[in-house]
Amino acid sequence: MNLKTINLVYQRELRDQMRDRRTLFTVLILPILIYPLLGLSMLHISQFSSAEPCRIWLIGADHLPSDSPLIAKSRFCEGLLAESERKITVVESAVLNDRSFNERIREYLASGSPDLPLPVPEWLKQEMIARNFDLAILVPAVVNSSSDDSAGATNIRIVKNSARGTSVTAAQRAQVAIQKWTRDIVVKNLGQLNIDVDEVRPYSVSVDDVADNATISAIKWSKTLPLIIVIWALTGAFYPAIDLCAGEKERGTLETLLSSPAPRSDIIGGKLLTVMTFSMLTAVLNMLSLGISAALLVGPSTHSSFLGQQLGITLPPFYVFPILLLALFPISGLFSALAFAIASFARSTKEGQYYLMPLMMLTFPLLIIPMLPGTHLNMGTCLIPVTGLILLLHSIIEGNIGTAATFFGPVCAVTLIGCGLALKWSAYQFNDESILFRAADHISFRALFKHWAKRRTETPTMTYAILCAVMILIAKFFSTFMASAHPNWGTFWRQTVMLLFIAVALPAIVLALATCRMPLKSLQLKMPQPWTLALAGLLAIFLHPIFAALTDLVMKLYPLSTSTVQAEGMMRDIFSGAPGMWATLMVLAVAPAICEELAFRGFVLSGLRSALGKFPAVLIASAFFGLAHSVLQQSIITFFIGIVLGLLAVRTESIVPCIVFHAVHNSLTMLFVKIDPGVVANSEWLQKIVLVRDGALIGYQPMAATLCGVAACVLALILCRHRVEETVWKWSRLPRAASAGG
Amino acid sequence: MIHVRQLCKHYSDMNGEFVALDQVSFDVMPGQVYGLLGPNGAGKTTLLRILCTVLKPTSGTAIINGFDILEQSEQVRRQLGFVSTNTAVYDRMTGWEMVEYFGRLYGLSDAVLLPRLEFLFDRFKMNDMRNVLGSHMSTGMKQKVSIARAMVHDPPVLVFDEATSGLDVVAARDVLTTVEQLRDAGKCIVFSSHIMSEVRRVCDRIAIVHCGRVVAEGSIGDLVKRFHQPDLEELFYQLIAYGQIGAEAPAADGKELSR
Numbered sequence A: 001m002n003l004k005t006i007n008l009v010y011q012r013e014l015r016d017q018m019r020d021r022r023t024l025f026t027v028l029i030l031p032i033l034i035y036p037l038l039g040l041s042m043l044h045i046s047q048f049s050s051a052e053p054c055r056i057w058l059i060g061a062d063h064l065p066s067d068s069p070l071i072a073k074s075r076f077c078e079g080l081l082a083e084s085e086r087k088i089t090v091v092e093s094a095v096l097n098d099r100s101f102n103e104r105i106r107e108y109l110a111s112g113s114p115d116l117p118l119p120v121p122e123w124l125k126q127e128m129i130a131r132n133f134d135l136a137i138l139v140p141a142v143v144n145s146s147s148d149d150s151a152g153a154t155n156i157r158i159v160k161n162s163a164r165g166t167s168v169t170a171a172q173r174a175q176v177a178i179q180k181w182t183r184d185i186v187v188k189n190l191g192q193l194n195i196d197v198d199e200v201r202p203y204s205v206s207v208d209d210v211a212d213n214a215t216i217s218a219i220k221w222s223k224t225l226p227l228i229i230v231i232w233a234l235t236g237a238f239y240p241a242i243d244l245c246a247g248e249k250e251r252g253t254l255e256t257l258l259s260s261p262a263p264r265s266d267i268i269g270g271k272l273l274t275v276m277t278f279s280m281l282t283a284v285l286n287m288l289s290l291g292i293s294a295a296l297l298v299g300p301s302t303h304s305s306f307l308g309q310q311l312g313i314t315l316p317p318f319y320v321f322p323i324l325l326l327a328l329f330p331i332s333g334l335f336s337a338l339a340f341a342i343a344s345f346a347r348s349t350k351e352g353q354y355y356l357m358p359l360m361m362l363t364f365p366l367l368i369i370p371m372l373p374g375t376h377l378n379m380g381t382c383l384i385p386v387t388g389l390i391l392l393l394h395s396i397i398e399g400n401i402g403t404a405a406t407f408f409g410p411v412c413a414v415t416l417i418g419c420g421l422a423l424k425w426s427a428y429q430f431n432d433e434s435i436l437f438r439a440a441d442h443i444s445f446r447a448l449f450k451h452w453a454k455r456r457t458e459t460p461t462m463t464y465a466i467l468c469a470v471m472i473l474i475a476k477f478f479s480t481f482m483a484s485a486h487p488n489w490g491t492f493w494r495q496t497v498m499l500l501f502i503a504v505a506l507p508a509i510v511l512a513l514a515t516c517r518m519p520l521k522s523l524q525l526k527m528p529q530p531w532t533l534a535l536a537g538l539l540a541i542f543l544h545p546i547f548a549a550l551t552d553l554v555m556k557l558y559p560l561s562t563s564t565v566q567a568e569g570m571m572r573d574i575f576s577g578a579p580g581m582w583a584t585l586m587v588l589a590v591a592p593a594i595c596e597e598l599a600f601r602g603f604v605l606s607g608l609r610s611a612l613g614k615f616p617a618v619l620i621a622s623a624f625f626g627l628a629h630s631v632l633q634q635s636i637i638t639f640f641i642g643i644v645l646g647l648l649a650v651r652t653e654s655i656v657p658c659i660v661f662h663a664v665h666n667s668l669t670m671l672f673v674k675i676d677p678g679v680v681a682n683s684e685w686l687q688k689i690v691l692v693r694d695g696a697l698i699g700y701q702p703m704a705a706t707l708c709g710v711a712a713c714v715l716a717l718i719l720c721r722h723r724v725e726e727t728v729w730k731w732s733r734l735p736r737a738a739s740a741g742g
Numbered sequence B: 001m002i003h004v005r006q007l008c009k010h011y012s013d014m015n016g017e018f019v020a021l022d023q024v025s026f027d028v029m030p031g032q033v034y035g036l037l038g039p040n041g042a043g044k045t046t047l048l049r050i051l052c053t054v055l056k057p058t059s060g061t062a063i064i065n066g067f068d069i070l071e072q073s074e075q076v077r078r079q080l081g082f083v084s085t086n087t088a089v090y091d092r093m094t095g096w097e098m099v100e101y102f103g104r105l106y107g108l109s110d111a112v113l114l115p116r117l118e119f120l121f122d123r124f125k126m127n128d129m130r131n132v133l134g135s136h137m138s139t140g141m142k143q144k145v146s147i148a149r150a151m152v153h154d155p156p157v158l159v160f161d162e163a164t165s166g167l168d169v170v171a172a173r174d175v176l177t178t179v180e181q182l183r184d185a186g187k188c189i190v191f192s193s194h195i196m197s198e199v200r201r202v203c204d205r206i207a208i209v210h211c212g213r214v215v216a217e218g219s220i221g222d223l224v225k226r227f228h229q230p231d232l233e234e235l236f237y238q239l240i241a242y243g244q245i246g247a248e249a250p251a252a253d254g255k256e257l258s259r
Helices: A003-018 A023-048 A084-090 A097-108 A122-130 A165-192 A211-253 A253-258 A266-297 A303-311 A321-347 A349-354 A356-371 A387-398 A401-431 A447-455 A460-480 A489-515 A531-558 A562-576 A581-612 A612-628 A632-654 A656-674 A677-682 A682-689 A702-721 A734-741 B044-051 B073-079 B095-105 B112-122 B137-149 B169-184 B196-202 B220-227 B231-244
Strands: A056-058 A087-093 A134-140 A158-159 A690-693 A696-700 B002-013 B016-028 B031-037 B058-066 B080-084 B159-160 B188-193 B205-210 B213-221
Touching: A003 A266, A003 A702, A003 B205, A023 A211, A023 A266, A023 B095, A023 B231, A056 A165, A056 A349, A056 B188, A084 A087, A087 A211, A097 A122, A097 A387, A122 B188, A134 B112, A158 A165, A165 B073, A211 A253, A211 A266, A211 A349, A211 A356, A253 A266, A253 A734, A266 A321, A266 A401, A321 A387, A349 A356, A356 A387, A387 A401, A387 B044, A447 A690, A460 A581, A460 B137, A489 A562, A489 A581, A531 A702, A562 B137, A581 A612, A581 A632, A581 A656, A581 B188, A612 A632, A632 A656, A632 A702, A656 B058, A677 A682, A677 A690, A682 A690, A682 A702, A682 B220, A696 A702, B002 B044, B002 B196, B016 B044, B016 B188, B016 B205, B016 B213, B031 B044, B031 B169, B044 B058, B044 B080, B044 B159, B044 B188, B073 B080, B080 B137, B112 B137, B137 B169, B159 B169, B169 B196, B188 B196, B196 B231, B205 B220, B213 B220, B213 B231, B220 B231
Parallel strands: A056 A087, A056 A134, B031 B188, B031 B205, B080 B159, B159 B188
Antiparallel strands: A134 A158, A690 A696, B002 B016, B002 B058, B205 B213
16 A cells, blocks of 8 residues: 555545536535525425415305304404415305205205215315315204204314315315314303303313423434435445446546556555545535524524424534534445445446445435434444444434443444445455456346356255245245234144245245255255154154253243233134144144255255355354244244254254154144143153143253253264265256256 | 466356457567457457456466566556557546656656656647646547557557557557657557558567467568468458367468468
8 A cells, every 4th residue: 555646546536526517516516505495495385385375165154153153255254263374265155046056965964974974975076176166164054952962063074185285275274263163152152151161171281391492402403413414425425436436437547547557455545535535525515504504594593593493493512513523434434435336346327326226225224223213322223334323423412421432332343344344345346357347248038047057056055045044034024914813723724834835845945946956955855864763853852851941041031022922822722723632733843844944954054054064054044944933032942943953954964854853842842832731740750750830831850851961962972973874866866857957 | 578478368257158368478579569460359458458467367477577467567567558449538637637647656756757748748749738638639639648648657568459449540640650669769569450551560570369369470471471371451361260260270381271
């Protein structure tokens, strides 16, 4: 690295960008203009919305009481609506001489009841449009309350059209006016009966806020400012990065530069610094422009500060700005490196611009998490890149310096690691000649297919293994929504077996057939030596106490939520409908064992093994196996079971022993839940094995558990010592025509 | 001066492995112009990009003025000036700024750089485009700036890749004159082209490249004698035609060629 060269490249790129009108406009001019323009338009809009004239059609005006008028001179009466709005709200009564229309209206209003009014008829809608009314108010004849107590109040109906802006405004005004009018009538009626209004309405409610305006404002700003900084830091980095990499490629100047003695690292350094400068400049200019516009719009000394009162905000505290400026360095660094890496990949400016949206989409969740109500800076959130930093800024702006100080270290570490990785990626992208001199590919599905067929390996690659696991996770996610809510046994078993097959086994089988030359080897589907099957079954029995203890521990650490407990109760009801224990075991022990082993110990594990080696592969496959169980507590337990199953698969080179282990384990767990404690009470030897408390099986006797543990160790030792013969997979090779795929 | 040994370059993409260069070897001495003659897509640009260390070879190497392109790439780039259709001029820089910038990248001090710039701008009659932005220059002007840029550090080796493409007759003639003058000044020059008349005029030795392979090499007189074909264009065409059917380049007797 030569600082002089970096500086030389940096100076040139900076000058180059400064001479580019497009970049200057997006990065420098737009931010300066956007906030004053936005503020100005807000002022105008707020005036517009209150000054919107509208026309209201009053149908059935003759039904209104004459002693309490609602309408006078084609307007609502004085006092019912704010004067400025009242003047521009025209209320016209319906035609009186159109007999057929009046007849139809009367008929319509008379039909239906106040509780269940008929829908607005089509002809009325047409009439409203034809006469250009924004709103219709339908007043039916007054119900004679003395004759029928249950009839209740007369229902005045307001017919609005939400698709029309003026109609919504008119509806709001009409509601306000009619409510005020109704209240006046109530007061008048009560006055006639000599009852004070307050007797009818003994209590009123008001809300007071102990937070001062400055704090409320700080919290509002703490949500806005970091978001603005991050979005503009990204935008400000993106356009220069595209111009500096993809643009130079397109214009042919990149090769000129590369043929100079400047090392690539120095070129990357100079260009990245330029991108970062523009990123920071854009963010700072935005902040300044926003600050000044805000000071003018909501500042205390200006005549327009009513906008500030309307929005309930004051100026952010000044100390916020230096802190944001400090935080801008890592944010800009991260986005500059990311944008640079993407820009190195793009062949042209146009292609580069297509990548802005995906980058934004990827960044958006990180920006949204801090906006969600109830998200705080804690050990979990501080480890998410960008999110952690924004939450840290929230804490500082809100004045929670203690919290901010606690998580400052982890947030910094995560941010720096993120920056480092992005930097490394961008350097890699720029150094890779196949990326830098990428020619336009002619995308042809035929070529893709041929390429894929030619590249097929004997067993799956890691990519396909991960793809399979992800497919299963997604399929499982959707299948939870597809399951019907209250099934009986018949639908339950069909649903469970079908979903297991479709969501778990099918992806593995299809991928094995489509992507591998040896599908059976990929699924580890072979008959092992018979003794391994017996051993797997015994191992499952002897390890069960350990897993039962683990389950107990996990449930104590992370108690099940009430909804999960309820769901478990429901499951028991379903099982009670099963024709026998064997049916329950087939559905909940054997079927999952076959499907899940095919996927996780079969396809996923053999794919991961090819790239990672045995033990890391077993760990990762188990993690996927755990994730495939939607309840967290279950995920933790199945992760550990997955490790044992993975080791068993690696040792025996087959998933059949794993299926046996899995089925036996699930069966034992089922028996534990279903067995009648009375049976245990009557059997002397069962009492020596299991613990019963409060009429429920809660675990194993310590003595029995210890013995089982020793036995499991012995079995594991036998398995380790015994040499499993090398498998000849010849018989699993598919016929050429089927396997080659072209 | 330039010693190219067994250079290979393979690319792989969806359509499989693609051989851009296959075992290319040749030598160029100071005061010599070495012509690379080949149709479009023959691998000339790939070869020259490798010589300028912009690309890395899959195997083989080249020594440029004593420096290895694999081990001493930065030193190699200091030894040569590269003019190509792919090495454009910055749109938003003036001619003077462009050449000055590259002079500084080559590490020239002001005391050396400024007189050199004056010399080059006088030599190529570019004084009226000192303050003209690249975007406002004609193709000929751009090529002049490119050549001045490649010569700013007075390199012993110069590489011209289709340097006359897109130029009018006058501008192309200027470029060829420059190449001849540089040769006479003792520079070691690689000149790639697909235009026979240019090659015949400036090159001392030529290599005919086709599908990444050198199908024939020698001085023009040698080649004419070896293949009994006085017309260089006809010779070129026939060699390419044989290359395309995958046959070995015909041996010295050249009987097959005359059929």
